[in-house]
Amino acid sequence: MTNPFEDENGTYIVLINDAGQYSFWRNFIEIPVHCASVHEPDTRQACLDYINQNWTDMRPRADREYECCI
Numbered sequence: 001m002t003n004p005f006e007d008e009n010g011t012y013i014v015l016i017n018d019a020g021q022y023s024f025w026r027n028f029i030e031i032p033v034h035c036a037s038v039h040e041p042d043t044r045q046a047c048l049d050y051i052n053q054n055w056t057d058m059r060p061r062a063d064r065e066y067e068c069c070i
């Protein structure tokens with residue numbers, strides 16, 4: 001069986017978790033708990049482009065918030 005996340009012709013969505021971390025996800029797989037969709041179903045490349053444009057700080061949200069408050 002091939003990895004469904006490597007299908008160049010598949011349809012994907014972009015998720016964000018409670019820590020503010022992004023991932024791309026196949027649109028036919030149930031969204032995990034504590035994640036929300038932030039980009040409509042699209043091509044794999046379009047979803048990866050969205051992540052690259054919007055996830056500019058790889059640290060979890062708690063680490064970013066802690067740094068700004070010290």
